[in-house]
Amino acid sequence: MKLELPRGMRDIESKESSKIEYVRQKFIETSTLFGFQFMEPSPIELLSVLETKSGPSIKNEIYHFTDKGDREIALRFDFTIGLTRFATSQKSMRLPAKISTFGGVWRYDEPQKGRYRFFHQWDIEIYGEPNVESDAEIIDFTSKFLSSLGLENVVIDVCDRELVESYVKNVFNTDSPDIIGDILRAVDKIQKKRKQDIVREYQEKGYSVPELEKILDFSEIKGSPTEIEQRIDTTQIKNWDKILRLFETLQNRNVDNIRINFGIVRGLDYYSGIVFEVFERNFDVGALVGGGRYDTLTRAFGRNDLGATGAAGGVERIALLLEKQQVESNNKKPRVSVVFVNDDMQKIAINIASKLRLEGIATDVELSGKSLKKQMEIASDSKYVIIIAPKEYAENYVILRNMENGSETSIKIDSVLNEIKSNLEL
Numbered sequence: 001m002k003l004e005l006p007r008g009m010r011d012i013e014s015k016e017s018s019k020i021e022y023v024r025q026k027f028i029e030t031s032t033l034f035g036f037q038f039m040e041p042s043p044i045e046l047l048s049v050l051e052t053k054s055g056p057s058i059k060n061e062i063y064h065f066t067d068k069g070d071r072e073i074a075l076r077f078d079f080t081i082g083l084t085r086f087a088t089s090q091k092s093m094r095l096p097a098k099i100s101t102f103g104g105v106w107r108y109d110e111p112q113k114g115r116y117r118f119f120h121q122w123d124i125e126i127y128g129e130p131n132v133e134s135d136a137e138i139i140d141f142t143s144k145f146l147s148s149l150g151l152e153n154v155v156i157d158v159c160d161r162e163l164v165e166s167y168v169k170n171v172f173n174t175d176s177p178d179i180i181g182d183i184l185r186a187v188d189k190i191q192k193k194r195k196q197d198i199v200r201e202y203q204e205k206g207y208s209v210p211e212l213e214k215i216l217d218f219s220e221i222k223g224s225p226t227e228i229e230q231r232i233d234t235t236q237i238k239n240w241d242k243i244l245r246l247f248e249t250l251q252n253r254n255v256d257n258i259r260i261n262f263g264i265v266r267g268l269d270y271y272s273g274i275v276f277e278v279f280e281r282n283f284d285v286g287a288l289v290g291g292g293r294y295d296t297l298t299r300a301f302g303r304n305d306l307g308a309t310g311a312a313g314g315v316e317r318i319a320l321l322l323e324k325q326q327v328e329s330n331n332k333k334p335r336v337s338v339v340f341v342n343d344d345m346q347k348i349a350i351n352i353a354s355k356l357r358l359e360g361i362a363t364d365v366e367l368s369g370k371s372l373k374k375q376m377e378i379a380s381d382s383k384y385v386i387i388i389a390p391k392e393y394a395e396n397y398v399i400l401r402n403m404e405n406g407s408e409t410s411i412k413i414d415s416v417l418n419e420i421k422s423n424l425e426l
Contacts, residue, residue, distance in 0.1 A: 008109075009115030019319040020120055023149065024034040024102050027122045027385040030145040034137070036124055037099035041082030043104075047072040052300050053081045053270060063106045063117075079123035080294070080310060087127040087308070088301040095306075096128030097136075101111070102315075106120035120315035130307030132242060136249045138311050142278060142289050143255045151321065154288065157222065157261035158246060158276040161292065164265050166238035167218055171211050181354065186212065187219045190263050190286075191277075195220075228260055246274060256280055270294045274309070283324055291314040333362040334424055337379030338386045341372050345388040351387060352416060361420060379403070384423060386416060 005011070011022070031038055047064050054061075064074035076082055087097055102122045109119060124141055126134045139156060140232050146154055168183045169175060182205075189198050195216055221228060225247055234240045242259060250258050266275045275292030291311025298306040336356060340349040346369065353365035364382065364413050366375045372387075379385045380403065387399040387408075397410045400419060411419050 005103060008111040008119075010116055010118075016316075016319065018313055022322075023120075023122070023318055024314050026148045027100070027102050027145060030141060030148055031124065032143070033379070034098070034124075035140050036098045036141075037082075037102050038102075039086075040075055040101050040103055041076070041079060041086055043076050044073050045082060047074045049085055049346050050074050050077070050081055053297060061108055063108055067389065074243055076311060077105055077107045079103070079105070079121060080125065080297070080312065083123065083310075084297050084301060084308060086126075087125070088298055088303040088306060093127075094123070096126050098124070098126050100124045117315075121312050122315060123310065123312040125308060125310035126307050127233060127298070129304055130244045130273070130293065130309075132274070134236050134307070135293055135309050136253065136255075138291055138309050139246075139250060139258070139276055140255050142235045142276075142291070142311050142313075143257060144185055146278065146288070146318075149322065151288075151318070151325070153281045154257060155281055156255070156258045156276055156278050157264045158258060158274065159261055159264040160239045160243055161265055161271045161273055161275050163239040164262060165241065166221070167262075169217060171214050171218075174209075183212070183215055184265050187215065187263060187265050190216055190219050209294070222261040222263070224258055225260065233376060242274070265351075266290060267291055270296045270300075272296045277309075280315055280321055283321055285321055285324075288321065319426055334383040335362045335381070336384045336386065336420060336424075337364045337382040338388065339366060339372060339375040339379060340388040341390060343369055345390065345393065346391060349386075349388045351386070352413075355417060356420060359417060359421070361424065379380040384420060386415060386420075401424075 028038060047059070050058055050064075052064065054391075058077070059074075062077045064072065067073050082421045083099050083101065087093065087099065100123065103120065104118055105121050106118050108117060109115065110401060124138060126137060128134065139158065142281055162186065165180055172179060172183065176182065183204075185200050186202055196327050197211055198216065199209060221231060221368075223231075226246055228234060247258065247260065257406060264275055264277050265271070267278070271292045272295045273293030276290070277287040278289035279287060289311055290311070290313075293307070293309040295307045296381050298308045315400050338349045338353045338356075340346050346366070349365050353363045356363040364379065366378070370378070377383065381401055385403055387401060389399060392399055392410060392415075398410050398413055398416060399408055400416075401408045402423075
């Protein structure tokens with residue numbers, strides 16, 4: 001028997017798990033700050049529900065199978081579909097409804113370095129009457145959440161899907177959904193591919209090069225409202241007033257790391273209004289966050305009265321960036337180790353460790369009777385070590401060693417708890 005994992009899967013070891021947990025804690029803190037209600041949608045959905053979002057072709061990108069009841073089901077590939085299914089089914093839900101979640105998702109993508117078929121996402125959604133303030137709330141959350149992680153050098157690129165669609169319609173003089181969708185996919189590629197490669201690809205499809213180049217030139221426009229208005233006539237652009245309102249309300253919310261970028265359209269076909277992506281200025285790790293308005297999905301679920309806007313981010317990608325920027329994931333509590341000189345002292349050591357744990361102090365103690373030297377080696381990453389030795393114990397004392405500077409003091413056994421709490425500032 002080969003003890004191997006399926007392709008694209010991996011075990012998440014302690015170091016990576018710690019980073020993921022750090023991101024999770026900061027996410028929940030920010031969710032609470034903004035009044036989002038945390039929940040976890042089902043990890044398994046009916047395949048037909050997932051196809052509502054992305055069509056039958058989604059089967060090529062996800063894990064799906066037939067269960068014992070002969071039902072076609074699939075593992076979730078994101079959270080938006082499950083949260084939207086839930087929200088649209090809650091007829092009496094108080095609006096606007098603000099929902100957040102965090103957890104694992106599965107995608108049958110081609111595995112690459114740092115990208116696996118099981119990974120973690122965070123997700124926030126607002127359901128209710130469509131308005132710019134809800135879109136701004138999502139972007140505001142994203143900015144403050146990333147800042148809470150210590151990621152200060154990010155830029156939030158915003159746009160409006162209808163704005164770009166309108167421009168495409170005018171340039172190509174068409175209302176064909178297929179042509180518009182194809183050109184939008186070309187715009188979406190401008191963030192990842194060279195312009196000449198996109199032109200060559202679409203020329204082979206039969207598209208006019210001058211028109212396509214005009215669209216691609218438009219998609220490379222970015223900056224503040226003032227900077228853009230100095231470059232082009234914005235009075236001829238649909239929804240420019242909406243972009244201005246969004247920019248204004250974000251500035252009022254003290255979100256100053258925003259930029260209008262006509263190249264942001266988002267790859268998924270269901271986006272219907274404001275869209276945005278977040279990038280780190282110095283590290284090319286791709287988009288950290290993506291989101292926007294998707295009222296078409298709630299309508300597909302039979303709720304024409306319900307708008308939706310949201311955002312999601314890949315946790316492993318954020319963790320990779322934290323590591324590159326050497327941001328400390330300080331969710332670990334300082335640890336204490338209790339060691340003993342001989343087997344007779346082990347029982348006392350375990351008793352003291354148990355009392356410390358009851359007080360919420362992270363404490364290690366040796367269980368298999370290793371030598372004191374080996375115990376001290378294992379305890380090297382602890383902040384303090386309590387040493388139980390026969391001579392000191394006979395006099396009702398233990399030795400407390402500060403592992404940062406190597407200093408040692410003898411303290412009364414009855415004072416151990418208070419001394420540790422004082423030193424750890426608990």
